Amino acid sequence: MTTRLGTLHYVIDHIYGAFMHRTRITPPFFSRGWGGPNLELLERMAKQLFHMYLEGHNCPPPPLVRPVWRTVWETKTARLREGVFQTPCDDELTAALPPESRTARVAWLVPKDVPPQKMSCVVHLAGTGDHTYDRRLRLGGPLVKQNIATMVLESPFYGRRRPFLQRGARLLCVSDLLLLGRATIEESRSLIHWLDVEEGFGKMGVCGLSMGGVHASMVGSLHPTPVATLPFLSPHSAVVAFCEGILKYGTAWEALREELAAQKITMTLDEVRERMRSVLSLTDVTRFPVPKNPEAVIFVAATDDGYIPKHSVLELQKAWPGSEVRWVRGGHVSSFILHNDEFRKAIVDGLDRVDWKESCCFTKLHSDMEAQIHQLEQEAYTAVLRAFKAQSDAISWDKESLITELRKELRVSDDEHRELLSRVNKDDTIQRIRDWRQGGGSQVLSRHAASQGFDVVPSPTFSASRKKQKTFPSYHPSIGPAGNRSFNSRVVSGGIAADGSAEALIGRKVWTKWPEDNHFYEAIITQYNAVEGRHALVYDINAINETWEWVDLKEIPPEDIRWDGEESGVALNAGLGSGSIRGNRRNQSHFGRGRGPRIHQPRREFLPPPTHQNGGGDDIELFNTDLLVKEVERVFDATHPDPFELDKAKKMLKEHEQALMAAIARLADTSDGEIEGDPPYSHDHAMQQG
Secondary structure (H helix, E strand, C coil): CHHHHHHHHHHHHHHHHHHHHCCCCCCCECCCCCCCHHHHHHHHHHHHHHHHHHCCCCCCCCCCCCCEEEEEEECCCEEEEEEEEECCCCHHHHHHCCHHHCEEEEEEEEECCCCHHHCEEEEEECCCCCCCCHHHHHHHHHHHHHCEEEEEEECCCCHHHCCCCCCCCCCCCHHHHHHHHHHHHHHHHHHHHHHHHCCCCCEEEEEEECHHHHHHHHHHHHCCCCCEEEEECCCCCHHHHHHHCHHHHHECHHHHHHHHHHCCCCCCHHHHHHHHHHHHHHHCHHHCCCCCCHHHEEEEEECCCCCCCHHHHHHHHHHCCCCEEEEECCCHHHHHHHCHHHHHHHHHHHHHCCCCCHHHHHHHHHHHHHHHHHHHHHHHHHHHHHHHHHHCCCCCHHHHHHHHHHHHHCCCCHHHHHHHHHHHHHCHHHHHHHHHHHCHHHHHHHHHHHHCCCCCCCCCCCCCCCCCCCCCCCCCCCCCCCCCEEECCCCCCCCCCCCCCCHHHCCCEEEEEECCCCEEEEEEEEEEECCCCEEEEEECCCCCCEEEEEECHHHCCHHHEEECCCCCCCCCCCEEECCEEECCCCCCCCCCCCCCCCCCCCCCCCCCCCCCCCCCCCCCCCCCHHHHHHHHHHHHCCCCCCHHHHHHHHHHHHHHHHHHHHHHHHHHHHHHCCECCECCCCHHHHHHHC
């Protein structure tokens, strides 16, 4: 009885084969010949691949693909998605593929609410004539309950990837069969790599029926990590199917012989079949390396298969010691229909023989993502540094505060900061900007400013608020012992000094009102520059927060200046700025804005007051253009302008122009230079300290 059933299954295979391949319902395989240059290309690539194995080299790692997904449906327990991606084959193979086959398509049935590292995923490859996802989804669907996802790849030359002139599964050329296999292998390896690296699945596998089983064997052999390899009803080579099995009746042998005859190669049909054997021997899986875990290889074969003889399955088992063969009773067609449960059991058992990759894979995935995130953080931080360096080497307090916050938010360590800052300083673009400042872009302005006979530090004639820059080491006059000081220049308005003798004012105590906050600040007059007609006013003299300025006292209005010894009814105010108290501490009534934080420098010898040479103070100060314009408009809008006021307005405009050019030149000179061997307090220096 058993023998009769086996014979029946065998007969069914031949009846099906005769109906499909011996009738004229469908065209035969390879009706357009061998494939010409494409076949030569694939033969050369296959031989190079086998030579690499013989030399003991591993197959190159698969390229990573990133499918674009859309959800088809989802339930409480599972979700079906479809995705597309460009085939990862190299340029030569991609060019050989028909345009319709260059975009890969895949369906993915995955359990919901299960972490990837706790799931397995099996890639199902197509057998001959399997143009849709349906059969393979029905095979893998029940495995969702066991947390096994199913990924179904649509093969090149099949389904929506089928060339326009091809009818059904009947490939037009022999080279198409090799192209189909090679592209399927590369795409499957890339998908498994994506599941491993990007999605973090705990286990992976690959399976296929008939032709899909041959491809699954090759994928399992070539993949760099252990995967469950599950060939169902498949031979060890395409030679068996097309030269020994039923498919030999569906092959266009005469067309293949005629193509050779057109090339003046005379062959009999038997010789043509031998050439076919030689070409298809490139698909012999026994020539491929043993999989990384042969114990996870399970073959399922049919006892009475009319397409695949038993010896073909046993050859592959012999080539891969440790693999297992399971037999099901039936033929090729009947087993495909009746034994899906045996195929599912083989999938589960094969995955059980693969170690979970949770500890290494998920940790690696997490580590890789963290590394990518931190790379983006460093790129963002570097971009900000480059932008600030491009603006100026002198970094304002606001910018340094922003950089400090960025270092916290972007997780940039001190060592990373120093490295990134070093890269920015060596950046070609930043260096060109520096050269431009030091060269034609700034030196011309600097020489012009010097020829005008004024200091590049803007004179305190007319401005209001200024954008404070970090000060460099400075030298200034004082009548007391040297302390920690910095230069500052203040705005004053026109007026007459309270004392007619300039030299006699040295040593006097005076209170001046600053237009920035309308507060009076106590100062000591320490020196007089007869060339410029200015006095040196020192605030908080001999204190750690001492500041000073050069002022033309004749320009200060009488209501903005108070002299020591005058009537005591005048309300004197003091200002507090960034922790530094200004003015008479004994008489402060409320606090003003002050003049910002100062950098404490070591004590040093005094230099003479500034002259007409470039140098002097260290703050880069810009006049307030809005106030200047208002003052000039006030003069010129008068019905009968006062000649004295006109001259004064012209002087203001001239000094404003000179101050702007001097500030630009000063910016270039101080950005990278040093003062008497003492490095400027730049952003590089500040940030390298911490």
